[in-house]
Amino acid sequence: KDGSKRYTTITNGGPLHVYVKEGKILRLTPIDFTDEDAGSFKIDARGKTFKPKRQSTIAPHALSNKGAVYSENRVLYPMKRVDFDPDGERNPQNRGISGYERISWDEALDIVAKEINRQKREHGPGSIFLPTPSHHQWGNIGYYLSALMRFGNQIGFTRMAMNPDSWEGWFWGAQHHVGHSMRAGASPGYGTMEDCMKEADQIIFWSADPESTNGIYGGFESTQRRLWAKENGIEFVHIDPHFNPTAQLLGGKWMPIKPATDAALAIAIMYVWLEEGLYDKDYVATRTTGFDEWCEYLLGASDGEPKTPEWQENETGVPARDVRALARSWGKKKTYLGCGVTGTGFGGACRGATGAQWARCMVMMLAMQGWGKPGINMGHLTAGAPLDLEFYFPGYADGGISGDLANNGNMVNNYQRMPHVLSMNPVKQQIPKQKIPEAIIEGKCTGYLWDCASQENQFTPFEYPMKGYSPIRMIYRYGGSLFGTATESGRFAEAFRHKSIEFIVNQSIFMEGDAKFADIILPACTSFERWDIGEACNGGGYGHHSVEMLNHRVIALQQKCIEPLGESKSDYQIFEEILERLGLGTVFTEGCSELDWCKRQFDSSDLPDHISWKQFVKKGYFVVPAEEEELRAPLSMKWFAEGRKKDIPEPQPLPSQFAEEFGYGLQTPSGKFEFVPTILKRNEKDHPDRPAVNRYIPSWEGLRTTELVDKYPIQMIATHSRYSFHTYADNKGFTDQIKDHRRLIHGHYFWVIQINADDAKDRGIKQNDLVKIYNDRGAVVCVAEVTPMVSRRITKGYEASAKYMPLRVGGEMVEIGGCLNNLSPSRSQTQGTHSMGPNSTLVQIEKYQNVNALRQVLMQRAS
Amino acid sequence: MKKWNLIIDVERCENCNNCVLAAKDEYVGNEYPGYSAAADHTGAELISITRKNRGTGALMDTAYLVKMCNHCDDAPCIKNASDVIHKRDDGIVIIDPDKAKGRKDIVKSCPYGAIVWNETLKVPQTWIFDAHLLDQGWDKPRCQQTCPTGVFDAVKITDAEMAKRAEEMKLETLGPYFGEKARVFYKNLHRVTKNFIAGSVVTENEGVEECVAGAKVSLLLNGSVVANTLTSDFGEFKFDHIDSRTKGYQVVIEKDGLAEICRTVDSVNESICLTEIS
């Protein structure tokens, strides 16, 4: 009615309607379903009927997207660093320092194409490094696992080996007890929503704040369910160093704990269960192995130390009496244990030095309580909605247009349904993400495989450089998040300036983070400016059936809502134009436009049985009808608890991975839950920090690290940002003005850090003061939120500042963008893994002394 | 005559800021002639949120107060500038974006601080209840559409119906109460305006500290019982809705096998956590 046209899109935080007027985005709203859209599920629990709102909910970072699209930080033209001359002086030492000049697309693409050929010719395969982010704007065509992989495979590149950053402790620890390797150690959620609502008496949120992390891509879909649980009298416990937003909303018992000490608390709870007989003896006897050996550790037979509630008190800061109370209430009530964002894995506690110890304890506790029996399971109502999971639509990690069969879910998912020209990277060399700086500066490093086909694969080390391949000489970087999201990230500046790196090109939407370290910057557009297709919250890959976070499955054509801003282009088009210069244009496109590929994805799915392409294009989205009650997925682990054949709809373990008869038992060598994992015994019997018999080993950096703690007495956790999706939506648009995200002081939006009120008082720090947080790795200036919501000697900020802004002020280098990861350790959690432990960071905090000098520097920069 | 009112449930707000962002999304860079000028990208918020922590330590609770223009029926801002601010028949107060140019004086006239100054266009602005959308047929403002927890309920009813509802639902309006007759009503405002008395009950059993679950706890005011509760699994109890001006509270804890405990609470200026009562 106001002359606008309404389009549809999907983001990391839910599907959106996009209102466009005169070529400009007017507004973004959630999608309100109409009577034309398919019906919703309903569940009956304890005499009440619950039905979700007829709407797709959206996360704050999704609602900030208009601000991001029109942000001043957009790169609108191809750029060249002023002192970079591809045919003369390249001045790598000035990366991140000198400015840029606008050049034409032709010039930019010619330089890149020429450099790719020169690299291959002069150095040979492997010299081009293509470090990717973990996340991306939504859509199966444009996703980095899709278009970028197809591009990379045409030129051949050294791959960045990711660490399982989201899963860490679950991947390196929990899966050895229970399997689930193809979920990177997390557990399935099938049926848990209904079971929890009907049967459970209590939910324990352990390192879980789903109100901030939104089921990863699920917006606020599950918020309603937790409010239903509250209405139904289900009780809540929150174990978190922070009085987090989920605890604030739901209430219940908050147990503040010192970060990365959780294994001690868990072990003491298990001790009480053992002492007081509060565990499921029959289940333990028939479904598990190794319990006696585990009990020896609990009782102290092996080390002379009974693991009593008093034993853990000094470690965790949780009073012994609360531990007993929790152990009893948990032992007597039917309890759901919800860990991390989905309730079935993840959690900041898995990203500290003791992440594996903690995750291992979590699954052991479930096994002691009868995991899979009614009301006893994993989750916090975020996963496990009763949706139709058989309706096929590929997730973003299921191959897209990549043609790659090795590095995403293409081979087992979409390839058979959407045949397309295969592509393959001939280079086997890899660099582990957290070790990129070592690889460049020291010229070598070691990593461990992240390959989910089996639990054993993770023990395999790999070396960089790999014999036969060139060390890396050129970086084709996509996005600019590394300073915000990688550990000890200040190291990257030196790495990017290293003389061995002859060329850096960055394909980026925004001028931020490590984009500013490139020689050539290629401006990509946002997903609002190009065509794509996707399903909300459908990750595919390791997040098998991740749509179960949602209340309604929504599949949408992500319409091109506006023309690309400035001279920016879609990533697909940029890749195409580079490959055209190498004679590979049509090999890449197969003659298809992005919209053609959308149609091919559409045709590969079950959509054509329900809606025609024409209708779909016109309406923009499709809601998958709710599953019929009889066809809902069975409850996760119930089959195991009842000793039946596995009946949940997941394609794992592989046929060869069942212990005896196909379909029976877990993916462990015994087929049972293993308190002491056979696989760890076989592979690394006396491993110092990942022993087969799990035990509490204090963090290598924490409040018990005596020498270091004198200098740096506060432990910092930097966890997932509530108002941005990592760096996406930070430092652009509206999010900066959210008080708990950034605060404007002296004309600069400073990052917020939460400091305990007493710690602040000791240091003379007041609300909104600028503070310096520092350790030997660096110093970051933030704005203080003085609060009782974190305990003494603990400070919490968010990871993932998009802005990296190192400055010399008053003779000292400080970073003022808010990259708290400048301070986190790059050390792997345990030996023999490639993992991150950023929540084990010790820092000192002081009131920032050079405020006046900083203000002057900022004023100079502004003018 | 049916008019718009907004009901806000304080207890349900989780500070996600969707309402704040929806207002930015709607007004920043967008001009709605006759309703609103384009809001400032970096300016103050049309909808704002403040946090209230009550108590300390593990017994703390946190609430968020969402504030915006109250669309007062007897609006101080209109009294100050009736030439540029008007009340619509449906109750919504609109500052005329053209006529109000340069009128910085208007900002101060609102006792709630709900008028923000748009520095770019030099114009005072408020949250207009998304009147331009309601006039196009929307049935609710955008804050309500995006709020995940159902904090907002915009209702178009007569003043008599609203008065009845306010009474039934125990709704309150924000101070300062100069008789402005706000059209924005709050539910569970006690989470911000009232205090609580809470505590955890502990006993010692053969040298081991234990939480006392299921103890009967009574709150007495000047000697007579005003509330009763039982301690939780963690030995905790909480009495809410305590007015800071009331004096003379006493907490009495009884449990079989334990001596009766009695604590006098002198004043409840802020929420009190009587930790570790044994």
Ligand SMILES: Nc1nc2c(c(=O)[nH]1)N[C@H]1C(S)=C(S)[C@@H](COP(=O)(O)OP(=O)(O)OC[C@H]3O[C@@H](n4cnc5c(=O)[nH]c(N)nc54)[C@H](O)[C@@H]3O)O[C@H]1N2
């Ligand atoms: N301290 C600490 N650090 C952490 C964590 C923690 O808990 N604590 N968590 C870790 C976890 S779990 C994760 S997943 C990682 C995430 O770490 P990253 O994946 O590095 O973070 P993102 O911000 O998602 O990075 C995405 C980048 O891709 C760019 N991008 C997105 N879409 C497009 C596109 O369409 N085209 C182009 N050209 N670019 C695009 C974005 O602009 C951005 O630069 O962080 C890890 N780091």
Ligand SMILES: Nc1nc2c(c(=O)[nH]1)N[C@H]1C(S)=C(S)[C@@H](COP(=O)(O)OP(=O)(O)OC[C@H]3O[C@@H](n4cnc5c(=O)[nH]c(N)nc54)[C@H](O)[C@@H]3O)O[C@H]1N2
């Ligand atoms: N808004 C938003 N949502 C996101 C993301 C985002 O960047 N922004 N990222 C997405 C991604 S990629 C992932 S992997 C998930 C991550 O989801 P999670 O891993 O669940 O998220 P975190 O914020 O790291 O941790 C959750 C809680 O654990 C607490 N915590 C930290 N350390 C400890 C500890 O040692 N012990 C205990 N008990 N608690 C601890 C934190 O205070 C926090 O409240 O979130 C996803 N969702």
Ligand code: SF4
């Ligand atoms: S809240 Fe303030 S701006 Fe709004 S109507 Fe009342 S006095 Fe006027």
Ligand code: SF4
């Ligand atoms: S949208 Fe709702 S829950 Fe979120 S901040 Fe606003 S009122 Fe609170």
Ligand SMILES: [Ca+2]
């Ligand atoms: Ca089914």
Ligand SMILES: [Mo+4]
């Ligand atoms: Mo992650």
